[in-house]
Amino acid sequence: MTSKVINREQCPACASHGRDNSQDNLAIYDDGHKYCFACEYREGKVGVIEMKIQSDTNTKFYNGNAVSNRGITEKTMRFFNYGTISTKEGKKAEIASFYRDGKIVAQHLRGPNKTFRWTGDSSRPTLWGQNLWRGKNKRLIITEGEYDCMTVSQLLNLKWAVVSLPNGAAGAVKAIKDNLEFVNGYDEVVLMFDMDEAGQEAAKSVAEFLPPEKCKIASLPYKDANECLQKNESQAVINAIWEAQRYSPDEILHIQNIEAPSESECSVFPFPFNSLTEFLVGQRSGEITLWASGTGSGKSTIIRELIYDHLQAGRSIGAIMLEEAPSETIDDMISLMLNKPVRVIRAQRMMKDLSIQLGSKDICVGVIDDLTDEEYADARSELNQTNFYIYDHLGNSGLKNLCSRMEYMAVSLGVEVIILDHITAAATGLMGGSSSSDYDGGSSERLLIDNIMKEFRALVSRTGVRIDVVSQLKKTNKAYEEGDRITLQDLRGSGSLSSVPNTVIGLERDRQNPDPIIANTTTVRVLKNRLTGRAGVASCLFYDHTTGRLKELDWAFDDSGKILVDS
Numbered sequence: 001m002t003s004k005v006i007n008r009e010q011c012p013a014c015a016s017h018g019r020d021n022s023q024d025n026l027a028i029y030d031d032g033h034k035y036c037f038a039c040e041y042r043e044g045k046v047g048v049i050e051m052k053i054q055s056d057t058n059t060k061f062y063n064g065n066a067v068s069n070r071g072i073t074e075k076t077m078r079f080f081n082y083g084t085i086s087t088k089e090g091k092k093a094e095i096a097s098f099y100r101d102g103k104i105v106a107q108h109l110r111g112p113n114k115t116f117r118w119t120g121d122s123s124r125p126t127l128w129g130q131n132l133w134r135g136k137n138k139r140l141i142i143t144e145g146e147y148d149c150m151t152v153s154q155l156l157n158l159k160w161a162v163v164s165l166p167n168g169a170a171g172a173v174k175a176i177k178d179n180l181e182f183v184n185g186y187d188e189v190v191l192m193f194d195m196d197e198a199g200q201e202a203a204k205s206v207a208e209f210l211p212p213e214k215c216k217i218a219s220l221p222y223k224d225a226n227e228c229l230q231k232n233e234s235q236a237v238i239n240a241i242w243e244a245q246r247y248s249p250d251e252i253l254h255i256q257n258i259e260a261p262s263e264s265e266c267s268v269f270p271f272p273f274n275s276l277t278e279f280l281v282g283q284r285s286g287e288i289t290l291w292a293s294g295t296g297s298g299k300s301t302i303i304r305e306l307i308y309d310h311l312q313a314g315r316s317i318g319a320i321m322l323e324e325a326p327s328e329t330i331d332d333m334i335s336l337m338l339n340k341p342v343r344v345i346r347a348q349r350m351m352k353d354l355s356i357q358l359g360s361k362d363i364c365v366g367v368i369d370d371l372t373d374e375e376y377a378d379a380r381s382e383l384n385q386t387n388f389y390i391y392d393h394l395g396n397s398g399l400k401n402l403c404s405r406m407e408y409m410a411v412s413l414g415v416e417v418i419i420l421d422h423i424t425a426a427a428t429g430l431m432g433g434s435s436s437s438d439y440d441g442g443s444s445e446r447l448l449i450d451n452i453m454k455e456f457r458a459l460v461s462r463t464g465v466r467i468d469v470v471s472q473l474k475k476t477n478k479a480y481e482e483g484d485r486i487t488l489q490d491l492r493g494s495g496s497l498s499s500v501p502n503t504v505i506g507l508e509r510d511r512q513n514p515d516p517i518i519a520n521t522t523t524v525r526v527l528k529n530r531l532t533g534r535a536g537v538a539s540c541l542f543y544d545h546t547t548g549r550l551k552e553l554d555w556a557f558d559d560s561g562k563i564l565v566d567s
Contacts, residue, residue, distance in 0.1 A: 006028055006030045008026060009023060009028060010078070012026075015081070043063060060119075061104050061120065062093075063095075064094065064095045065085070066083055066084075071151065071230050072147065072151065072154060073154060075158075076153065076158065077150070079153070080146070080153070081097050082094065082095065082146060087111070091111065091112050092112070093112075094109070095109055096108040096146045098125045100126060104120070105125075106118060106120035106121050106122040107119050108125075108128070108146075108166065110146075122166075126178075128164045128165070129162060129164060130163050130179065132161075133163070134185075135182045136185045137160075137187075138186065138187050138188060139160060139190065140162075140188070140190070141161065141218075141241060142163055142176070142183075142191050142192065142193075142206075144168060144172075144194045144199055144202075144224065145164055145165070145168065145226075148192065148224045148225040149162050149164035152237060152241075155234055161186065169193060169202035172193070173205050176210075183210070184211075186214075189215050189216070190217075191215065191218065192220070192240065192241070192244075195222070195223050196223060199224075200217075204217075207247035208249070213246075215246070215247045216244035216246050216247060218243075219243075219245070220240050221233060222236075266286060267416065268282045268284045269283060269315070270282050270283075273305075273541065273552050274552065276539045279534065279539070280526065280531070280538065281532065285464050285465065285466045286461065286465070287460065287501075287502040288453075288457065288460055288500060289504075289505065290470075290491075290497055290498075290503070291468065292470070292471045292472070292490070292506050293522075294480025295472075295481060296481060296511060297511070298541065298543065300321075301522075302507065302541070303419055303470060304332050304333065306419070307319060307333065307419060311387075311388055316387030316389075316414055316415045316417075317387065317389070317415065318409035318410075318413070318418040318419070319389070319391065321390070321421050322421065322426060323421065323422070329390055331346075332548075333383055334383065336548065336549065337382065337383065338375060338379055339547040339549055340547065340548065341545070344545075345371045348363070348369060366546070387415075389409060389413060391409075403452075403455045407463075409465075410459060410463040416465065417468065418465055418468070419467075419468050422471055422472060423449060423452060423469050423470065423497070424472040424492060424493060447494075449493040449496060449497060450494050454496070454500070457500050474490055480508070481509075482511065483508050483509060483510030483513070483523070484508070485506075485508060485525070486506030486507075486508055486527065487527065488527050488528060491504075498528060502530045502531070503528060503530065504527040504528035505524060505525065505526055506525040506526075507524060509521065517542065517565060518565065520542055520544075521540050521553060521565055522541045522542075523539075524537070524538045524539040525538070526538050537563065541553070553565045554566040
């Protein structure tokens with residue numbers, strides 16, 4: 001039986017080429033099929049069409065009915081050729097078509113419960129809606145999804161260029177790079193992505209590679225443009241376009257967006273040595289101080305004094321002592337609490353017991369053995385009450401592991417000061433361990449130290465924690481163990497050891513000097529002082545073997561520049 005024409009409407013195939021402005025090319029027959037005599041476009045069973053003219057493949061594309069939904073009018077749906085079909089299961093699916101050279105090449109199908117699938121060639125889709133615009137104008141608005149795209153376009157009376165990403169925020173960078181010629185044809189690009197974390201991160205990523213004078217990022221009061229429309233906040237969408245902010249990387253701030261530093265945001269506290277406190281105007285949170293010396297010149301001894309002073313003041317401390325066991329660190333801290341060299345006393349006792357067994361002469365190192373089990377236990381109990389955390393590295397010296405533990409100390413434990421003794425051992429461990437490739441520079445001490453210092457700088461900036469780092473010196477013709485002067489060029493491993501820290505301190509000691517006072521005195525020389533620029537000798541510290549403690553000495557320079565100390 002011959003079917004009859006009962007109505008006419010716009011042919012979507014002709015419309016995709018900019019034709020059929022009269023909107024009557026497509027004949028609708030009483031048996032349900034549709035046919036366009038202008039381009040031979042045909043619809044048979046509702047929901048399925050065969051695009052003989054529009055596609056060079058045998059792919060069957062879908063033609064849905066324009067149904068007003070989520071505040072989007074039927075007119076807008078038709079303009080974007082966005083339709084709804086019924087699936088074989090009787091459920092609804094929505095269709096968004098993608099064009100290339102005027103032909104449909106792919107369709108994005110949105111099923112129930114936000115299930116998505118593609119049909120056709122979706123390898124490098126255009127931006128959705130791109131076929132509707134010339135690619136040259138003043139402003140282009142890019143949204144994250146089709147409904148947001150139609151929302152914005154509808155609010156702008158379908159006159160401004162609006163497109164959306166084909167694969168959401170996750171594929172934003174690739175989608176815009178694939179269509180960069182089209183995007184760059186506009187003087188201004190406004191990114192109106194979703195206001196969730198994924199959307200905003202995608203917007204920043206896209207803005208990073210677009211010309212800086214071109215890109216702006218819009219801000220909405222709700223998750224996306226369509227939600228604003230549904231909540232009767234249409235004007236907010238329009239305002240967001242005009243008020244979109246020109247993209248600027250997080251690191252580049254206009255002066256008006258920088259808050260004045262607050263004294264309460266930075267903690268300052270004294271050193272355990274008065275002259276050093278005066279010289280450096282104390283020590284501050286959010287800073288890095290590097291301590292460097294030759295072997296046996298007092299680095300670890302001074303570090304332990306720092307830890308003890310912090311604990312006495314009630315501050316929380318994290319210690320990473322890579323060349324000693326946690327039990328040794330504890331004994332050294334108890335030594336400071338009791339003013340008795342615990343480990344030396346115990347070693348002397350063991351040697352005495354061995355001498356008795358061997359029937360040899362007793363050995364005495366000149367330390368009074370008056371340590372009792374009770375006072376040791378009391379000191380250990382007191383130490384247990386402090387906020388002192390020790391990293392038991394157990395050979396896990398990988399940089400990622402080390403940095404994550406320091407982050408945990410600073411953020412989760414609220415540690416105010418972290419001590420690393422020492423960075424040279426950390427880098428050596430990375431070079432020799434299986435984890436040496438977890439950061440760039442796995443076989444290079446210099447590159448590894450660069451990465452460690454970069455991570456430390458980021459950590460103190462992010463958390464406000466203070467870090468004291470111990471470093472060794474280069475092997476040169478200098479005799480550091482005989483008190484030779486230290487310079488910044490003597491730091492071992494990397495230029496970042498002198499450039500990254502706020503303060504660099506060299507510790508000099510003439511261990512071979514026949515004068516026992518000089519032989520046990522460490523000269524504290526400030527090599528770098530970012531706060532005031534003041535450098536030079538700041539203090540002289542004498543190590544008392546009988547107590548295991550350091551104390552400041554009065555000192556002066558003679559006419560030849562030699563340091564004189566007064567015991």
